[in-house]
Amino acid sequence: MNKNRLEAFTDGVYAIIITIMVLELKVPHSPTLGSYVEMWPVFISYAVSFLFVGLNWANHHHLFQTVSKINNRVLWINMFNLFVLSLVPFATAAMGENSFKSITVTIYASLLTLSIIVYMVLVNLLCRVHGKGSAFSNQFRGRSKSYISLCLNIIAIVISIIGFPKVAFLLIVLTSFAWFIPNHIFENRP
Amino acid sequence: MNKNRLEAFTDGVYAIIITIMVLELKVPHSPTLGSYVEMWPVFISYAVSFLFVGLNWANHHHLFQTVSKINNRVLWINMFNLFVLSLVPFATAAMGENSFKSITVTIYASLLTLSIIVYMVLVNLLCRVHGKGSAFSNQFRGRSKSYISLCLNIIAIVISIIGFPKVAFLLIVLTSFAWFIPNHIFENRP
Amino acid sequence: MNKNRLEAFTDGVYAIIITIMVLELKVPHSPTLGSYVEMWPVFISYAVSFLFVGLNWANHHHLFQTVSKINNRVLWINMFNLFVLSLVPFATAAMGENSFKSITVTIYASLLTLSIIVYMVLVNLLCRVHGKGSAFSNQFRGRSKSYISLCLNIIAIVISIIGFPKVAFLLIVLTSFAWFIPNHIFENRP
Amino acid sequence: MNKNRLEAFTDGVYAIIITIMVLELKVPHSPTLGSYVEMWPVFISYAVSFLFVGLNWANHHHLFQTVSKINNRVLWINMFNLFVLSLVPFATAAMGENSFKSITVTIYASLLTLSIIVYMVLVNLLCRVHGKGSAFSNQFRGRSKSYISLCLNIIAIVISIIGFPKVAFLLIVLTSFAWFIPNHIFENRP
Numbered sequence: 237m238n239k240n241r242l243e244a245f246t247d248g249v250y251a252i253i254i255t256i257m258v259l260e261l262k263v264p265h266s267p268t269l270g271s272y273v274e275m276w277p278v279f280i281s282y283a284v285s286f287l288f289v290g291l292n293w294a295n296h297h298h299l300f301q302t303v304s305k306i307n308n309r310v311l312w313i314n315m316f317n318l319f320v321l322s323l324v325p326f327a328t329a330a331m332g333e334n335s336f337k338s339i340t341v342t343i344y345a346s347l348l349t350l351s352i353i354v355y356m357v358l359v360n361l362l363c364r365v366h367g368k369g370s371a372f373s374n375q376f377r378g379r380s381k382s383y384i385s386l387c388l389n390i391i392a393i394v395i396s397i398i399g400f401p402k403v404a405f406l407l408i409v410l411t412s413f414a415w416f417i418p419n420h421i422f423e424n425r426p
Numbered sequence: 427m428n429k430n431r432l433e434a435f436t437d438g439v440y441a442i443i444i445t446i447m448v449l450e451l452k453v454p455h456s457p458t459l460g461s462y463v464e465m466w467p468v469f470i471s472y473a474v475s476f477l478f479v480g481l482n483w484a485n486h487h488h489l490f491q492t493v494s495k496i497n498n499r500v501l502w503i504n505m506f507n508l509f510v511l512s513l514v515p516f517a518t519a520a521m522g523e524n525s526f527k528s529i530t531v532t533i534y535a536s537l538l539t540l541s542i543i544v545y546m547v548l549v550n551l552l553c554r555v556h557g558k559g560s561a562f563s564n565q566f567r568g569r570s571k572s573y574i575s576l577c578l579n580i581i582a583i584v585i586s587i588i589g590f591p592k593v594a595f596l597l598i599v600l601t602s603f604a605w606f607i608p609n610h611i612f613e614n615r616p
Numbered sequence: 617m618n619k620n621r622l623e624a625f626t627d628g629v630y631a632i633i634i635t636i637m638v639l640e641l642k643v644p645h646s647p648t649l650g651s652y653v654e655m656w657p658v659f660i661s662y663a664v665s666f667l668f669v670g671l672n673w674a675n676h677h678h679l680f681q682t683v684s685k686i687n688n689r690v691l692w693i694n695m696f697n698l699f700v701l702s703l704v705p706f707a708t709a710a711m712g713e714n715s716f717k718s719i720t721v722t723i724y725a726s727l728l729t730l731s732i733i734v735y736m737v738l739v740n741l742l743c744r745v746h747g748k749g750s751a752f753s754n755q756f757r758g759r760s761k762s763y764i765s766l767c768l769n770i771i772a773i774v775i776s777i778i779g780f781p782k783v784a785f786l787l788i789v790l791t792s793f794a795w796f797i798p799n800h801i802f803e804n805r806p
Numbered sequence: 807m808n809k810n811r812l813e814a815f816t817d818g819v820y821a822i823i824i825t826i827m828v829l830e831l832k833v834p835h836s837p838t839l840g841s842y843v844e845m846w847p848v849f850i851s852y853a854v855s856f857l858f859v860g861l862n863w864a865n866h867h868h869l870f871q872t873v874s875k876i877n878n879r880v881l882w883i884n885m886f887n888l889f890v891l892s893l894v895p896f897a898t899a900a901m902g903e904n905s906f907k908s909i910t911v912t913i914y915a916s917l918l919t920l921s922i923i924v925y926m927v928l929v930n931l932l933c934r935v936h937g938k939g940s941a942f943s944n945q946f947r948g949r950s951k952s953y954i955s956l957c958l959n960i961i962a963i964v965i966s967i968i969g970f971p972k973v974a975f976l977l978i979v980l981t982s983f984a985w986f987i988p989n990h991i992f993e994n995r996p
Contacts, residue, residue, distance in 0.1 A: 241433060241487055243811060248441030248628075251818030254892070256449060259826060261896040267907040286892070290885045294878075297811055308484075312606075315480045322444070322476070326451040337457035416882075431623060431677055438631030438818075446639060498674075502796075505670045512634070512666070516641040527647040621813060621867055628821030636829060688864075692986075695860045702824070702856070706831040717837040 239306050242314065249318045250293045253325060257285055260329035281332035284409055285324050288348060291415050292321060295355065302372050305365055313358045320351045331405075341401035342393060345408060349389040356382050385411050429496050432504065439508045440483045443515060447475055450519035468522035474599055475518040478538060479511060481605050485545065492562050495555055503548045510541045521595075531591035532583055535598060539579040546572050575601050619686050622694065629698045630673045633705060637665055640709035658712035664789055665708040668728060669701060671795050675735065682752050685745055693741055697734045703727055711785075721781035722773060725788060729769040736762050765791050809876050812884065819888045820863045823895060827852055830899035851902035854979055855894050858918060861985050862891060865925065872942050875935055883931055887924045893917055901975075911971035912963055915978060919959040926952050955981050 261278060264271035296317075327347045331340040359376055366372035388411040396404035451468060454461035486507075517537045521530040549566055556562035578601040586594035641658060644651035676697075707727045711720040739756055746752035768791040776784035831848060834841035866887075897917045901910040929946055936942035958981040966974035 238491060241437065241491075244434065244814065245437045245441055245483065245487075247811065247815045248438055248818055249445055251815055252442055252445040252822055253448075254888075255819055255822040256446065256826065258823075258892050258895055259449065259829065261893075263896070263900045263903050267900070267904040267909050269909050272909065272913065283889070286889050290889075293815060294881060294885075297815075297881075301808060301811075311484060311487075315484075318444075319473070319476050319480075322448050323451075325448055326453070330453045330457070333453050334457040339457050339459050339462065343462065428681060431627065431681075434624065435627045435631055435673065435677075438628055439635055442632055442635040443638075446636065449639065501674060501677075505674075508634075509663070509666050509670075512638050513641075515638055516643070520643045520647070523643050524647040529647050529649050529652065533652065618871060621817065621871075624814065625817045625821055625863060625867075628818055629825055632822055632825040633828075636826065639829065691864060691867075695864075698824075699853070699856050699860075702828050703831075705828055706833070710833045710837070713833055714837040719837050719839050719842065723842065 239300060239303055242306060242311060243300055246296065246314060246318065247293075249322070250289065250296070253318075253321055254286060254289045254293070257282055257289075257325040257328055260325060260332070277335040278332035281328045284405075284412065285328040287412050288351075289321060289324060291412060292351065292355070295415075299359065299362065302375060303362060303366075304372065306362075307365060310358070310361055310365060313354065313361055317351070317354045317358055320347065320354055323347055324351075336401045336405055338396055338399060338401045341396040341404050345389055345392040345396055345404055348408060349386065349393060352382065352386045352389060356386070381415065385414065388414075429490060429493055432496060432501060433490055436486065436504060436508065437483075439512070440479065440486070443508075443511055444476055444479045444483070447472055447479075447515040447518055450515060450522065467525040471518045471522035474595075474602065475514050477602050478541075479514060481602060482511060482541065482545070485605075489549065489552070492565060493552060493556075494562065496552075497555060500548070500551055500555060503544065503551055507541070507544045507548055510537065510544055513537055514541075526591045526595055528586055528589060528591045531586040531594050535579055535582040535586055535594055538598060539576065539583060542572065542576045542579060546576070571605065575604065578604075619680060619683055622686060622691060623680055626676065626694060626698065627673075629702070630669065630676070633698075633701055634666055634669045634673070637662055637705040637708055640705060640712070657715040661708045661712035664785075664792065665704050667792050668731075669704060671792060672701060672731065672735070675795075679739065679742065682755060683742060683746075684752065686742075687745060690738070690741055690745060693734065693738045697731070697738055700727065700731045700734055704731075716781045716785055718776055718779060718781045721776040721784050725769055725772040725776055725784055728788060729766065729773060732762065732766045732769060736766070761795065765794065768794075809870060809873055812876060812881060813870055816866065816884060816888065817863075819892070820859065820866070823888075823891055824856055824859045824863070827855055827895040827898055830895060830902070847905040848902035851898045854975075854982065855898040857982050858921075859891060859894060861982060862921065862925070865985075869929065869932070872945060873932060873936075874942065876932075877935060880928070880931055880935060883924065883928045887921070887928055890917065890921045890924055894921075906971045906975055908966055908969060908971045911966040911974050915959055915962040915966055915974055918978060919956065919963060922952065922956045922959060926956070951985065955984065958984075 261275075261282060264275060324347060327340070327344045331337075331344045334340045359382075363370075363373040363376055388407060392404040392407045392411070395401075395407065451465075451472060454465060514537060517530070517534045521527075521534045524530045549572075553560075553563040553566055578597060582594040582597045582601070585591075585597065641655075641662060644655060704727060707720070707724045711717075711724045714720045739762075743750075743753040743756055768787060772784040772787045772791070775781075775787065831845070831852060834845060894917060897910070897914045901907075901914045904910045929952075933940075933943040933946055958977060962974040962977045962981070965971075965977065
């Protein structure tokens with residue numbers, strides 16, 4: 237099985253998910269500065285989701301660059317990954333329109349958590365496909381950033397449920413930005 | 427004629443169809459758990475359609491991997507295949523918004539049936555293009571899964587018309603999952 | 617300048633144009649057979665536009681297959697071609713929602729006419745870029761199908777303006793189907 | 807790191823941004839010539855945004871054609887570039903629906919200005935990645951068109967704020983068309 241067309245299809249879906257979210261930004265009825273400023277929950281939600289999907293794509297891009305073989309199972313975990321991400325525009329709109337009400341942030345944080353789990357399953361599966369001790373698998377030995385971000389997202393779910401959705405959302409944002417550090421370190425490795 | 431650009435265009439259309447369906451998930455007006463739980467028909471419809479289009483793409487991907495020549499007729503049957511699939515988001519929204527009312531499930535099941543027929547026509551045409559006895563054609567000898575899923579979908583149409591649309595929808599879901607078995611067997615062949 | 621990325625971008629835009637039109641198919645409010653049957657003007661408009669954009673893509677695909685060099689002017693005529701086509705979903709929705717009222721069919725026919733003119737300008741430009749007498753240019757010598765379909769579309773505009781929009785639409789449909797004949801003949805040439 | 811998949815993803819996002827803007831063109835309620843003519847602010851906004859995104863893509867295309875290496879920083883500036891552009895459909899709809907009210911033109915001009923700044927940062931970064939004195943960097947020596955268009959867009963913001971939004975919009979349009987000249991000169995260089 238050839239990885240190129242899977243990458244092409246996956247890139248297409250990522251590109252559409254990240255872009256159609258903008259359709260949820262509805263033009264306010266009165267053309268005043270105030271009405272645009274009032275849209276801040278919608279804008280912030282949009283920006284964070286753009287960042288999250290962008291990060292996810294960048295990770296996927298790094299992951300598949302060294303992939304040499306795929307199989308049907310990889311194809312379907314990848315498809316499930318896209319399914320989870322495809323719900324991000326809906327969860328983003330729900331959170332933005334309701335100004336970070338508890339239930340909407342809980343759904344948003346749960347979706348992101350599920351997305352991280354699915355991504356980790358995909359990495360694990362690819363490691364098994366390439367074999368323990370292969371160049372591909374060694375790359376992913378001891379990478380704890382996925383586990384940390386998973387834990388922080390689960391904490392965000394709890395914080396949102398007990399009634400502090402805005403704190404939970406802030407934690408999600410910080411977790412997202414944390415992803416920028418390891419990628420850089422990874423890149424500077426000889 | 428070159429198959430690469432046809433694949434690229436087809437992948438683009440598949441990626442958009444599978445993703446824009448999420449635009450039919452409208453954010454409920456009140457931010458309560460109950461209003462999200464009430465959306466289950468819309469979510470289930472979305473998930474099943476995502477699965478169906480995903481399966482269809484995976485089959486198309488397997489099919490075209492071994493294709494060595496195409497012609498204008500292949501291009502147009504492929505285009506008609508995309509046309510039928512492009513109606514899936516509409517049929518999905520109709521079924522979800524109306525909580526599996528008979529007429530909407532009948533339309534949905536008919537569309538899926540039509541899609542399977544068009545796919546079979548495409549496989550047949552490609553077999554003729556590559557010639558009887560070619561490596562491509564031998565691959566598709568005696569594959570009965572298409573016929574079985576076609577029959578089950580036609581049965582679903584009948585069940586829906588006589589007044590049991592939810593049973594019909596369940597049959598469609600089971601038929602979709604059945605596709606996972608043969609692909610696996612196919613893959614393990616030497 | 618490299619034609620591959622221009623083709624990739626163009627394919628992406630074609631794929632999106634042909635697919636987002638389905639978002640204009642609004643689910644009817646009452647789930648009865650009658651309300652779906654009443655949607656026929658919307659469905660027919662959708663199907664014809666899908667066919668038109670599909671034909672346009674197929675022609676573009678054939679055209680660029682033999683292109684060996686492009687320049688900035690080609691890039692911008694191609695971009696204008698995409699701009700004109702990007703208005704097709706709007707014109708289609710206008711025509712479908714208003715059941716082929718005169719003004720909407722006139723706009724639709726005018727858009728298709730403009731699209732054919734832009735396509736002819738693109739072919740001419742590419743012939744000049746490749747040079748008179750080149751293999752590329754000889755391919756397009758004496759091809760009258762573009763002129764005929766251009767004339768028929770202009771006649772459709774006139775028929776729609778003088779008050780017979782449905783006749784005009786029928787003429788557009790027939791003109792579209794006429795494109796299938798020359799492509800086939802073209803293909804069978806030695 | 808490989809530039810091909812970054813280009814493919816970027817092309818996908820550009821293609822979607824440029825195309826989904828058409829979804830903001832709502833079909834007028836009454837099918838009369840007058841109601842379509844009244845839509846001119848929406849149409850003009852759409853056309854200018856299509857031109858701007860198209861120009862941006864063409865520049866990106868020229869830029870990456872000679873790129874030989876990218877890194878994580880390039881990936882993320884490119885992602886931010888896409889984020890800014892993804893807001894263009896929203897800003898376009900706001901400006902069109904409100905017939906060029908001051909606040910909407912100010913937002914639109916600001917977004918375009920930000921987009922030009924991000925693009926200049928991307929070019930600078932790529933020059934640094936390829937090294938001073940490299941073939942890539944020499945290409946961009948002394949190119950003043952970016953600075954001029956940046957200044958003109960900032961002037962447009964000011965003009966719009968002090969109460970002449972339509973004049974500001976006209977300046978944006980003229981600035982966009984000015985981009986066509988240097989690309990041509992660039993192309994004819996030996």
